[in-house]
Amino acid sequence: DTAVSQTPKYLVTQMGNDKSIKCEQNLGHDTMYWYKQDSKKFLKIMFSYNNKELIINETVPNRFSPKSPDKAHLNLHINSLELGDSAVYFCASSQATPPPTGELFFGEGSRLTVL
Amino acid sequence: GQNIDQPTEMTATEGAIVQINCTYQTSGFNGLFWYQQHAGEAPTFLSYNVLDGLEEKGRFSSFLSRSKGYSYLLLKELQMKDSASYLCAVRDRWQAGTALIFGKGTTLSVSS
Numbered sequence: 264d265t266a267v268s269q270t271p272k273y274l275v276t277q278m279g280n281d282k283s284i285k286c287e288q289n290l291g292h293d294t295m296y297w298y299k300q301d302s303k304k305f306l307k308i309m310f311s312y313n314n315k316e317l318i319i320n321e322t323v324p325n326r327f328s329p330k331s332p333d334k335a336h337l338n339l340h341i342n343s344l345e346l347g348d349s350a351v352y353f354c355a356s357s358q359a360t361p362p363p364t365g366e367l368f369f370g371e372g373s374r375l376t377v378l
Numbered sequence: 379g380q381n382i383d384q385p386t387e388m389t390a391t392e393g394a395i396v397q398i399n400c401t402y403q404t405s406g407f408n409g410l411f412w413y414q415q416h417a418g419e420a421p422t423f424l425s426y427n428v429l430d431g432l433e434e435k436g437r438f439s440s441f442l443s444r445s446k447g448y449s450y451l452l453l454k455e456l457q458m459k460d461s462a463s464y465l466c467a468v469r470d471r472w473q474a475g476t477a478l479i480f481g482k483g484t485t486l487s488v489s490s
Contacts, residue, residue, distance in 0.1 A: 294475050304463055304485075306421070308477040318475025353420065359474035364428075366411060367478055369420035 269354050269370035283340045284373045286354030295337040296355045344377045380404045382481035384466050389487045398451045398484045400466030408472045412451045413465040461488045
């Protein structure tokens with residue numbers, strides 16, 4: 264059973280297009296995240312949601328719009344794609360309430376290539 | 379601002395011991411994490427420290443000194459499969475939705 268699953272795994276698209284990435288977790292966690300990993304492997308937080316509520320919205324262009332229909336799902340929609348959006352996007356989840364360590368569990372990543 | 383530093387690359391040979399250092403300057407502190415990431419795969423959780431000292435888990439150990447803003451990951455009896463990126467991450471507060479802040483990762487190459 265996959266704990267955090269993302270679709271699609273690969274996306275190749277033209278500049279200016281709109282695309283979506285979906286994420287689902289079956290761990291019963293109440294917090295979900297989107298991270299972007301660039302070509303230099305740096306993982307940067309984009310958004311976090313707790314119980315469907317947006318908590319973190321880093322300085323991300325408003326072409327990126329997350330949506331959490333329920334606490335097990337967090338989707339990412341990107342409008343007007345640009346070359347610089349090419350990256351691997353990781354979804355992750357964690358349990359917000361103590362006592363666990365609160366480590367993040369990552370999905371397999373969605374590799375977006377904008378041509 | 380938030381800053382997490384770790385060496386970019388390290389090399390070692392099979393059977394050896396390697397120590398990957400991480401220093402951090404963050405606005406607060408509520409735990410330090412180490413993750414392993416093989417090429418083309420997701421990061422996977424290795425260890426967590428919130429109090430000073432050493433946490434041991436099999437061949438891997440992690441150390442924390444909060445007063446120095448310093449941690450290291452120690453890998454013993456290195457195997458080829460340990461070739462990967464090792465990511466140091468800090469949680470700066472305990473609050474629902476708080477994200478981990480990652481360093482840029484250390485790529486470890488293990489040779490025979």
